[in-house]
Amino acid sequence: MAGSWPTNIRFTTQSYLLPISSGFLLILAFPRFEQGYLAWVALFPLIWFTINNPPRKAATGGFLYAVPITLYLNFYLATLLYDYLPPLLAVFSTAALVALVSLFSALFAAGASRAARLYPPLTLTFVLPSLWVLLEYTRSLGFTGYNVGYLGYSQWQYPLLLNITATYGYWGLPFLMVGLQCLVLMAGSRRLSGRKLLIGTVIWLALAGVGLFLPTTFTREEPTTPTWAALIQGNSSPEEVLSEGGKQLILKRYIKLTRRAVTDEPRVKLVVWPETVVDLAGPAPVHKTEMINLAQELEINLLYGARVLSEGRLYNSILALPEGGGGITFYHKHRLVPFVEYFPAERLLNSMLNLDIKIGGYTAGKSKPTIFNLSGIPLAGVICFESYFGDHTRRFARDGARHLFILTNDAWFEKSISLEQHAQVAALRAAESGIGVTQVANSGITLSFDHRGKELFRSPKLTEKIIIAPLSTGGRSTLYRRWGNYLPAFCGFYLLLLGGTTLYRRLRP
16 A cells, blocks of 8 residues: 555664665776676665655755765766866866756655655556656756766666667666666565565566567668778877867878778778867868878778867867768767856856866757768768767667767776766667667777677777778667657656546545
């Protein structure tokens, strides 16, 4: 029955160690530890604490749970801000990020506490994962949307489990992970037993089974004629990126490495450079003469990242240069990094702070996907932070792309865990969309996943590297590619329906 929770459980100040311990345990599921299986048990203390405490205390515990894991996964960003911003602004920005992310965990804990007093254990077992998914989804929305450190990203290294994302999108992972821990807690505390426990178990197994095995029935997309690609990791330093002379050195370095790649493997027809390797400042984006000559001479297609100034607006872009050297196709980055590429009142801040670099000066591009047709193969690319948003990347596969590139420059973060976090999320994007995904990074990690999310190769960090490989263009049509974020919508509808029904019963005469 709803509200049949024990009232003799006493929680002291020390009991806040329960949710905090969940936060610390979850750290082990992420880089550098990579013990992803721990994420399937790490939330036990947090959930137990929330359902046995009133909403206000539960919310405090939820907030405290999020602080250690959020600080750990985002500390690299704090160090970057500290290097380029005044100390007080860097500290404020970091604290604001941690507080914002932790607030969503506090909302989950408060909602779980309230739900525990309204609904019976069997219902609660599916309310909590629905609430978790809905809040993660809400956190991804708007210009401050920030997906780093999501619970399900800890599962990147298990290709079988990634089948779940082909069915439900990323959201299926946290739903099943939180749901299983709720189910075990309800059974372990004997709040759920007998027929109701059997019903809950059967529902969870059915959802997991559909997620795991339905993708094996999806329509296969046979690979095109193999195209050899050279991925160039030039390992340019941040100092070079920020100086005019350095930008010329970077371009010369990438041209030299491209020539070496084609010499080593004459079959190379596509060369991919990472984010912002080229600086195009002018009234309209135009390929540099050196690059046009390179494409014509070597008879290759170039896909590269560039800073583009167009009609007075600065864009972070991907440009395609066909082997003939003519024509231009570009894609402007749509999802900007909050408080880095986008900063509220950036003109006022830059004028007041007199910074050596300009913060928040980029303009977001339009959301319509761009498909590059290179040597007859439809390809697509996104830039850096955008790879964290599955609903954005899936649209390229939906519109016909046979391979997705992620161009990034993570040199700012040196050897921090940011590089692993960013690179490995590409596994989920590949499994969700059903096409191969390759990240090309200036300083590493350059790596590739097939359409099931299985890793094919990766480069070391902070090294100059050329990787030559046939492009993976096979795949499968996934449910998530077609339907997008239907699971968060279903979770929201379920919670709304449940809440409306409860309110109606209370107000009914």
